Amino acid sequence: MPKDHGIGASPKRREDVRFLTGDGRYTDDINIAGQAHVYFLRSDVAHGRIRSVDTSEAAEMPGVVRIFTGEDFAAIGGLPCGWCVTDREGNPMQEPKHPVLAHEKVRHVGDPICAVVADTLSQARDAAEAIVVDIEELPAVIDMKKAVQEGATKVHDDLTSNLCYDWGFVEDNRAAVDEAIKSAHHVTTLELVNNRLVANPMEPRVAVGQWEKGTGDYTLYTTSQNPHVIRLLMGAFVLGIPEHKLRVVAPDVGGGFGTKIFHYAEEAFCTWAAKECRRPVKWTASRSEAFMSDAHGRDHVTKIELAMDADGMFTALRTETYANMGAYLSTFAPSVPTWLHGTLMAGNYKTPLIYVNVKAVFTNTVPVDAYRGAGRPEATYQLERVIDKAARETGRDPIELRRQNFITEFPYATPVAVEYDTGDYHATMDKLIEIADIKGFEKRRAASAEKGMLRGLGVNCYIEACGIAPSNLVGQLGARAGLYESATVRVNATGGLVVMTGSHSHGQGHETSFPQVVADMIGIPEDMVEIVHGDTANTPMGMGTYGSRSLAVGGSAMVRATEKIIAKAKKIAAHIMEASDQDIELKDGQFTVAGTDKSLAWGDVTLAAYVPHNYPLKDMEPGLEETAFYDPNNFTYPSGAYCCEVEVDPDTGRVTVERFAAADDFGNIVNPMIVDGQVHGGIAQGIGQALLESCIYDENGQLTSASYMDYAMPRADNMPMFTVDHSCQTPCTHNPLGVKGCGEAGAIGSPPAVVNAVVDALQRAGKDVTHIDMPLSPARVWAAMQ
Amino acid sequence: MSKVSMRVNGRAVSGEVEGRTLLVDFLRNDQGLTGTHVGCDTSQCGACVVHVDGAAVKACTMFAAEAEGAEVTTIEGMANADGSLGTIQQAFQDHHGLQCGFCTPGMVMSAAALLKDNPKPSEHEIRKYLEGNFCRCTGYHNIVKAILAASGQEMPAVAAE
Numbered sequence: 001m002p003k004d005h006g007i008g009a010s011p012k013r014r015e016d017v018r019f020l021t022g023d024g025r026y027t028d029d030i031n032i033a034g035q036a037h038v039y040f041l042r043s044d045v046a047h048g049r050i051r052s053v054d055t056s057e058a059a060e061m062p063g064v065v066r067i068f069t070g071e072d073f074a075a076i077g078g079l080p081c082g083w084c085v086t087d088r089e090g091n092p093m094q095e096p097k098h099p100v101l102a103h104e105k106v107r108h109v110g111d112p113i114c115a116v117v118a119d120t121l122s123q124a125r126d127a128a129e130a131i132v133v134d135i136e137e138l139p140a141v142i143d144m145k146k147a148v149q150e151g152a153t154k155v156h157d158d159l160t161s162n163l164c165y166d167w168g169f170v171e172d173n174r175a176a177v178d179e180a181i182k183s184a185h186h187v188t189t190l191e192l193v194n195n196r197l198v199a200n201p202m203e204p205r206v207a208v209g210q211w212e213k214g215t216g217d218y219t220l221y222t223t224s225q226n227p228h229v230i231r232l233l234m235g236a237f238v239l240g241i242p243e244h245k246l247r248v249v250a251p252d253v254g255g256g257f258g259t260k261i262f263h264y265a266e267e268a269f270c271t272w273a274a275k276e277c278r279r280p281v282k283w284t285a286s287r288s289e290a291f292m293s294d295a296h297g298r299d300h301v302t303k304i305e306l307a308m309d310a311d312g313m314f315t316a317l318r319t320e321t322y323a324n325m326g327a328y329l330s331t332f333a334p335s336v337p338t339w340l341h342g343t344l345m346a347g348n349y350k351t352p353l354i355y356v357n358v359k360a361v362f363t364n365t366v367p368v369d370a371y372r373g374a375g376r377p378e379a380t381y382q383l384e385r386v387i388d389k390a391a392r393e394t395g396r397d398p399i400e401l402r403r404q405n406f407i408t409e410f411p412y413a414t415p416v417a418v419e420y421d422t423g424d425y426h427a428t429m430d431k432l433i434e435i436a437d438i439k440g441f442e443k444r445r446a447a448s449a450e451k452g453m454l455r456g457l458g459v460n461c462y463i464e465a466c467g468i469a470p471s472n473l474v475g476q477l478g479a480r481a482g483l484y485e486s487a488t489v490r491v492n493a494t495g496g497l498v499v500m501t502g503s504h505s506h507g508q509g510h511e512t513s514f515p516q517v518v519a520d521m522i523g524i525p526e527d528m529v530e531i532v533h534g535d536t537a538n539t540p541m542g543m544g545t546y547g548s549r550s551l552a553v554g555g556s557a558m559v560r561a562t563e564k565i566i567a568k569a570k571k572i573a574a575h576i577m578e579a580s581d582q583d584i585e586l587k588d589g590q591f592t593v594a595g596t597d598k599s600l601a602w603g604d605v606t607l608a609a610y611v612p613h614n615y616p617l618k619d620m621e622p623g624l625e626e627t628a629f630y631d632p633n634n635f636t637y638p639s640g641a642y643c644c645e646v647e648v649d650p651d652t653g654r655v656t657v658e659r660f661a662a663a664d665d666f667g668n669i670v671n672p673m674i675v676d677g678q679v680h681g682g683i684a685q686g687i688g689q690a691l692l693e694s695c696i697y698d699e700n701g702q703l704t705s706a707s708y709m710d711y712a713m714p715r716a717d718n719m720p721m722f723t724v725d726h727s728c729q730t731p732c733t734h735n736p737l738g739v740k741g742c743g744e745a746g747a748i749g750s751p752p753a754v755v756n757a758v759v760d761a762l763q764r765a766g767k768d769v770t771h772i773d774m775p776l777s778p779a780r781v782w783a784a785m786q
Numbered sequence: 787m788s789k790v791s792m793r794v795n796g797r798a799v800s801g802e803v804e805g806r807t808l809l810v811d812f813l814r815n816d817q818g819l820t821g822t823h824v825g826c827d828t829s830q831c832g833a834c835v836v837h838v839d840g841a842a843v844k845a846c847t848m849f850a851a852e853a854e855g856a857e858v859t860t861i862e863g864m865a866n867a868d869g870s871l872g873t874i875q876q877a878f879q880d881h882h883g884l885q886c887g888f889c890t891p892g893m894v895m896s897a898a899a900l901l902k903d904n905p906k907p908s909e910h911e912i913r914k915y916l917e918g919n920f921c922r923c924t925g926y927h928n929i930v931k932a933i934l935a936a937s938g939q940e941m942p943a944v945a946a947e
Contacts (some may be wrong), residue, residue: 019887022821028822254888287826507886684925708830716916
């Protein structure tokens, strides 16, 4: 019987009622009396020197409050980068300035030049059309390899080149890896592109800044995955506002997928301009604006080489990647192609020697940063593609080749600096073979063939590092922030609880799943627990939600705080029942004295904490409220095996995904329904990357895919039903819940499965195709077949 | 500015609008009905779907003035009279057909229009009909499942595996 409450149950989501009735409160739903609207005039060229900006006519137009240019921000801090990567020589990366409004130069299409504040958005937009901007156009730096050639045009005049860093990992392994590849029995080489994507949460970004004249307090309402991080970055590094005078609120947020982690210029502008204009200032991105101002994802060009011995055992792996940073360093951009990518290159395999080289490059494009998976999809894609190619080159079964190289003993220290705590890769592969009905493939292939369609099957594994945390480790790796999480548990007098968490829910359903954990620990109904998140004014300092970390790190903080609550409540119960607190047991919301029939209800004890008439006041303070900050000692390592079956139309090259199965090991599961949903969504984004999505710049740096007319978003009729399973569970050993995280797995594990399946279909049809770059559009597949 | 009058969720409303004011902006900004969302500027995403005189319409494709005299239903008008969730809304909750909730109003409005015309749609028909509604969270799996359930049908065999 499935559980009906607590950990492991799937109660209906409590947030759904407001979302289903139009009662959600997203940032754009917030309108403050007297607010003005800002419209950003953005660069329509990729690279140029600003000769002049004439706002005189625009300033006189109806409703215009004030027009700001880069000059207004010249004395104010730029947007900071939260991670410093050190290069192969031990030098810090090149770090350019990132002004709030472009100053002297524009560096990508969409770079904001002017901000027009007016009574209405229409007036602001009308006035922006009257601004005359004179730009001396410069050659656009778009191609990464050309960008780092001698004499290339520089995106930033004050840097020595367009190379942000040249990173080697593990540098000490380099010579041994080179030697192993040179002397290998077989080496498989693959050059590939990990296509640039746009995260595209359905809610565009919004910011509303407010400043109170009477107190000098600022408030920013924003579409963020981590309001505390925005408060710290914007307050301390951009605007110089101390945290106690700045409140950041991220109410209901309509999806994030990474792109709402970062601190953006528009947030800083609205906050600052609210004081300058003495009015609240609101900005809502149009979708076209989102395409040219939200941080993009992926965009790697990679060469990977896998060496094997005569028995098919992997002996060495070497990769060289060019990673696009875009025009400026977004908040966590430098960490993505390095510490979230290089450390995962061992995958699920015991390859003894690995060397990863990454060259991060500035170009005249929108900044690139973390997008669902962030670095781990790039690692998984190249590794699982090269293994598939190696299997085909050496006549081995792709599944068996993987199996014979699986890591089977844990904990396992990889040659790329991480230690996997648990996993069972054979178990997830066994489960995959079962749920994907791989045995039935031949029959389905024959049926496809009868229709004239080419059918293929692709399998791959993945591993990811989630629960992004250990602060001391990430500090050594260049993070300029801690990565703990926090929770305050406040018990009310009558027994209900409020959990204030630094995690942030923007679709993950924390308001439902977090109470399952807390209520289970105490033995009370879940509806006695309320979750508060998203507001720096009433949550403890926390790092927010990304990297599949909310339950592993935020949930663990919540467990620790609840443990403190229970310990104190037991002491109160012991006093009232005149027993030793060692003898007090808490079960089903009832305190009992072991071996006696004495008992007290949860509510009696919580009431005593706030009405302390019979209370050990000499030993304990009244009240029942505890805070915990949790900082784990390792990442978590979810893993799994994915299978995709496609049909390829030989006449058109059109690929359809016919079946998709995912067997994941997420450790313990709190809410299976929510976990299924997270995997579904991740798979759809992965299939989107593999078949549909691509962000395209032309050679002049024009973003040619800046609307939903041009950027192919996955639609309902592009997707099959998914078969997902997470019954293989090797609990994480170092967090109290034994959870690993599930938010990114689907997006990490699915792209190679799709591409492997298409290559399989074509090879079975006798085509000499070993690789096609994503997205596998009909044109690309058709061309590859010819 | 000109005056526009219509019935929204059974209530007579009117307001002063510019000629260029879109129906979605009139609903959100003038009427405070913020359940209808704006997710794009090219009429692709479907977050703004409402019913105008019984037909599903993307409220970003229509000027407010064009809805003069019309009967408009938004997500705020979809619950039962007693405030409980309507059949489609309840199916979305039961089958986890939403995550961040931003596309959800448009999805529910489109689903309602589909089921009105086609009370027992197949999985294929549902997916085709939802072509104009983007969801970035769910991969559509549970949305399709919810609409099948709302129409009183079982899930197709593949998903039951």
